[in-house]
Amino acid sequence: MSAVIKEAAHGKTLVTLRNLNKHYGDFAAVDNISLDIQDGEFLTFLGSSGSGKSTTLSMLAGFETPSSGEILVEGRSLVNVPPHKRDIGMVFQRYSLFPHLSVRDNIAFPLAIRKLGSAEIAKRVDAMLKLVQLETFAHRRPAQLSGGQQQRVAIARALVYEPRILLMDEPLGALDKKLREDLQDELRQLHRRLGITIVYVTHDQEEAMRLSQRIAIFSHGKIVGLGSGYDLYQNPPNAFVASFLGNSNFLRVTASSHGAAAFEGQSLAIRLTSGLAADQDALIMVRPEKALALSTEQATREPLPAGWNEVNAKVGEVLFLGESQTCQVVTAGGTEMTVKALSAAGMPMQPGDTVKVRWVVADACVYTEWAESDLSKAAGAH
């Protein structure tokens, strides 16, 4: 979590969530969340459905009232301000354009509400149409546009009144992959150009990585990880984040002394970890792409370098995935591991071969506390 504090030191805080709660009866949809959102940052709420990310966004927009806690924008409380007075922009999952208005009138709607002069409205709408490249579609109705075009109208409508904060609730979820990636690039550029603060909700971790400067990972109504995509992936703060983001290999070990642990009767070197006592159970996490699988001959040719670990395993399955290849292996004690390598590097293993799996000690994270449910991929939802 140290990375978070470093990040936070940059800009100034625009939005503060303080001990925010949302209960539906006994059920805590949002459970005591505290978060600072920096001015001008692109922050993504990432989590599976039901993890509380959308509820938090709804509270920011004003569609849900917090059960308790505070939402502050530049020190001013927003809790009792109705949505139409918050001056926040929002892009919805299903676009939610006004079906009875043309593209132009949809974008002009927030300005007409604010009673701007018609010349000013026309000027701003034209600029927006240009920004989202929909000049030629200005007179169409939303129903006559494709999903991607509709979403661009929705973005234009949310930006035209120049809100300081833009909320986006899985805005690209309904689009196909190629279009989604194009719009992700457009969004990132838009954010860079406008310098607006964006809070983005998604369940797609690749999207979160692609877009955001910081990611907040939600699980069971709590933020369980906060930081840049790089930090969260390379150094997950806990086993849940490790298993949720990307793929991971977990090895159950018992700490023996400082910097060493026993794995299935074999001694492994581990990172120095504070709070880890001798004989305590711990968990080692190695990313599949950080591990190497070597055949017995390769292993004898290349002796184990210092600072590396090695375990013996048997190959279960080798899969070719295009740019990469994965190799499922099982250790003598029954622990399953996955090793991933670029196809170009080659992995000449056959099922049943004995291999040696190696990794750099410093690349493996060590956790002293975890729940069994954290280790399964489906974790995170209520």
Place this chain on the structure above:
Amino acid sequence: MKVAINALHNAQGADPGTGAPRAAVRRPPLSQRWRGSRNLLPALLFLGLFFFAPLIGLLLRGVLEPVPGLGNYEQLFANSAYARVLFNTFSVAGLVTVISMLLGFPLAWAITLVPRGWGRWLLNIVLLSMWTSLLARTYSWLVLLQGSGVINKLLMALGIIDAPLEMVHNLTGVVIGMSYIMIPFIVLPLQATMQAIDPMVLQAGSICGASPWTNFWKVFIPLCRSGLFSGALMVFVMSLGYYVTPALLGGAQNMMLPEFIIQQVQSFLNWGLASAAAALLVVITLVLFYLYLKLQPESPVGNAR
């Protein structure tokens, strides 16, 4: 009727919106569009034999009896008593449409907004009133509204009025009774329209800065427009041709067109004048229907597709 209206306006609404060039591309050649129309023949034959033939026969009587010519129509418009009947018909139909709309709108909204189970209950109550015998309902109003009826007695007991109000056997009674009967015909299409509105669109309106009041007028009402239109049209057209309720609750002096037609047929055997009046009703209805289609260029819930 509702289905027919929607089908018609969808078919017609698709073209003007998309713009000429695309429509030209999409529309297949005439021969292809009418391919398979042979299957329509039995239905057309049935319709022609049992609907159009009698209708045309009736309309012909208007110009053939008692002597060929437009004499019946002349009489209809020139005679001030007959003109009065026309005026009554239109003002009652208009008033009934407005009143049932004012009462039906909040009811439809309530059905949409209350939790699911409750909404079905409310809707069932509306439907139940629609399925109850028309005569029974009309007579109930007679009992309620008459000089010695419950409403008059209550008002007098409360000291609000001294003498009973005359609420039946005049147009007041007709308007009250018919508004009640027409409410379901507003509520059903309106409720269907409201149900189809994406609540997120209203949320989008409010986050764009629209206060609840502005949101209602600028977003909600325009989205309800198709339901309002089809409901209002149905009520207006039905009111123009309604017979039972005006006959029971109305008076002899203030007649409406259907009563007038019945009177001409049953009392005076004047088939010519009666069919001229009936033809007038048909034409008015067709004109209204045409206007409705003209005013409804787009699908009610275009975004949902």
